[in-house]
Amino acid sequence: MANGGIIGTVNNPTSSTATGVWQQEEQYEAVRDGTWPERPLFTTKSLRFNDGSSDKLTRTQSNGNRQKFTLSTWLKRSALNTTSPNIIKAGANDGTRNMLRFEGTNQLRFYGVDASVGSGASIDIKTNRVFTDPSAWYHIVVAVDTTQGTASNRIKIYVNGVQETSFASNTIPNQNTNTQFNLNGIVMAIGASSFGSSEYFDGYMSEVINVDGTQLAPTSFGVANSDGVWTPIIYTGTFGNNGFNLQFENAAALGTDSSPNGNTFTVSNLTSIDQSTDYPKLNYSTLSPVALGPARQTLSDGNLTGTSTDWDSSVSTMAFTTGKWFAEMKCVSGAANGMIAGVTDESDLTLLRSGTSGLGFTTNSVGYYQSGTKYIADSETSYGASFTNNDIIGIALDMTSSTKTVTFYKNGASQGAINIPTAGTLTYFVGSATSNGTTSMNFGSAAYAISSGNADANGYGNFEFAVPSGFYAMNTANLAEFG
Secondary structure, three states: OOOOOOOOOOEEEOOOOOOOOOOHHHHHHEEEEEEOOOOOOOOEEEEOOHHHHHOOEEOOOOOOOOOOEEEEEEEEEEEOOOOEEEEEEEEEOOOEEEEEOOOOEEEEEEEOOHHHHHOOEEEEEEEEEEEOOOOOOOOEEEEEEEOOOOHHEEEEEOOOOOEEEOEEEEEEEEEEOOOOOOOOOOEEEEEEOOOOOOOOOOOOEEEEEEEEEOOOOOHHHHEEEOOEEEOOOOOOOOOEEEEEEEOOOOOOOOOOEEOOOOOOEEEOOOOOEEEEEEEEEEEOOOOOOOOOOOOOOOEEEEOOEEEOOOOOEEEEEEEEEOEEEEEEEEEEEOOOOOEEEEEEEHHHHHHHHHHHOOOOOOEEEEEEEOOOOOOOOOOOEEEOOOOOOOOOOEEEEEEOOOEEEEEEEEEOOEEEEEEOOOOOOOOEEEEOOOOOEEEEEOOOOOOOOOOOOOOOOOOOOOOOOOOOEEEEOOOOHHHHHHO
């Protein structure tokens, strides 16, 4: 027999599957000859959308199934309480459109209007639940089949594998309603309006999928791991004619469709620097848009860049009670006006939030000031070298002993360890500046170009300078091991 005497279907490798019965030697030869299919991996990248830059992806749709489809994406929000940021939208300038978006109230909404049938929404499903965690990745699935006889089955919305069932509005489409999704000649946009310039998303998206012609459950895209955390898996099904799979793996072609369809999107205002290694399986810290209230910096670039007006500070979304942690702060502009990098205990967040005290001026915070001094508990003393625009300040926080320390680095050179006044019950990283100052934090996935590239001992992060021995990038994998 062609399969070496074993009873079974003759093996038949293709680019994506290996069928039939295989002998070990045959498998070895297939691997050697490049005919054994490689196991697909979930993307290790995301795309960072900045609403201030009018970032978006667009594509004119081809013929597809307008009544039956599934949309799936993983995303992490940066800006909250903003007006109607679109996740994905399809429609024309005549007012006919369908969209998945967040409301200014942070509710998730799947909405549709058909201008040809008069005023009012044909679809309007809005959750009671709000989504306000800027540190979390959400997996959102909208599964549509308007041919269903049971109205409640026509549109199903899932977040992290769980179906949403509590709605502030619940206008279900009539049976056999046609949507603008998969409509030939109509523009689909990711991260913005499909026509005009508005409704921009601010945050990260990873793996955006449209399955044309099938209403799927979220288990096609994710699974709960042993800890009960909803985790991405590879989608292995078909895509239909108008379907696509955006993985954002090619920094030079961010709109590339990884499905067999080749339904590539046009990229607007997104460049290779907007590709991020912050993705659902490896969640990195950013700066928090909520922790410091009105005194925080104005944040951009996926909550990594902060612009100040008057000693404004922003703190990391991750904080630590133990472990050794490292980040870098780039002095983008306005350093001479007053710029400071440092750490703070949670007990000082209220003072920083009030805007009456800056980093280093509170009891339990430490700051390295641009003149080369250090500020501890409102006391300024000599410390190290001064720094200016384009310098990169490393921050190494050691929480492993009873005496907590922070060491600052200027362009890779240590300025010496400083004892933190508090016992360090929960310590945050902080970037701060005075009037017209801009800083950009790198917790392992920078929003600025890295010329050298250095990872921690676990292989995580992309830093300009070497990570001090024993210190780690601020992501969930390292936090699970050392935090």
